[in-house]
Amino acid sequence: MQEATSETSADRLTAIRARIDAAARLARRPAEDIQLIAVSKTRSAEEIAPLIEQGQMAFCENRVQEVASKWPALKERHPDIKLHLIGQLQSNKAEEAVALFDMIHSVDRLSLVVALGKAMQKQQRQVPCFIQVNIGAEEQKGGCTVADLPDMLRAAEEQGIPVAGLMCIPPANVEAAPFFALLAELAARHDLAQLSMGMSDDFETAIMLGATYVRVGTALFGERTGAV
Template identity: 60%
Template sequence: MENTESRNTAFEDIGQRISKAAKASRRSVSDIELVAISKTRTADEIRPLLDRGHRVFGENRVQEAAGKWPELRQDYADVELHLVGQLQSNKAADAVELFDAIHSIDRLSLVKALAKAMDKLDRRIPCFVQVNIGEESQKGGCAIEDTASLISQAQAAGIKVAGLMCVPPSNVSPAPYFALLAKLAKGNGLKGLSMGMSGDFESAIMLGATHIRVGTALFGERSSAG
């Protein structure tokens, strides 16, 4: 009961912070989608948010999402599920079948796999091109200089490119990286910006985020066991 109450309080707090950041940047709060990151969370942990009426969730792995969301969707049919983690090309068909948006297109081989899966399943879902905005070798995302080309390749393959996504370097101010992603999106005629997480989503909103990916601030710290 206590965990449920704390999550309800966190949900309200996040909503207020989103509204405040939107107002400060003279934006409409309706233009900002809160993607509740439910990776590693159980169905019982997720249900309180669903019961509060939230319907947009994000997962990192196809297999994990497939293990809990089909059952949850039996009770909450209008859930919108986003894949925000790296996607292997051999999981493209599973991803297209399960998710309603994909935030991690980062290479041509994945574009081809997703386009083939969408054609086969006759299901078109919006996708974001992930940019390695901090040029970090350990992170996914296409190179900044390859962004325009990958966008064009995805669009040519019949994929709706909704915008760009990034994960800035940690332990530095994310604002310059958010600003760069916004500039890249504008230069390529894209409006969607998937950027900002629990620790920096207000900065992301100020710089144009349309989708913020918040997990820890909503659900609390993960246990050391998982």
């Protein structure tokens, strides 16, 4: 049973990598400029291990507590693993996030910028961050408004936070390309080279429009069975 799971995971990873390479060729971009991050939130160590065995070393989670309980043993065995935070982060968890993660993709408000700046200074650890933009102006989603982005970037600079680029999650059930294009335009306007955008259903479109980090979960792990 375990071997079948491992083989399925390996096949999925190979297929996703091939699709990334193909999209990069179409976009006339080097495939090595695009990093695949496996969305491992709610997935068990047993589900994650087969991907690590196939060389996948970048994973993302959305809760500090889950990382603290699940990843220490895996990272001890595989020290090259890099952990990315994609979930909304409470300011009172900033110190834990700075200690646990290698990149933070969901910096979405000024109070969090201040909390992260203090945590990085205290720990003497610089964690590259993405400013999350609420690109579809959706009330239920995290992210700063397009209008507030300059203030966010200015505050991050004042706090000494290394800003890697911009991140977005476009509205569901509509064409994602215009939202990816807008994020790319905003990044270019502010001289930011990195774009965290694209998930299982739209990562190829995101690559065509400049994504440098794509966050893929279901297409790698398969559909979840049962409630999560």
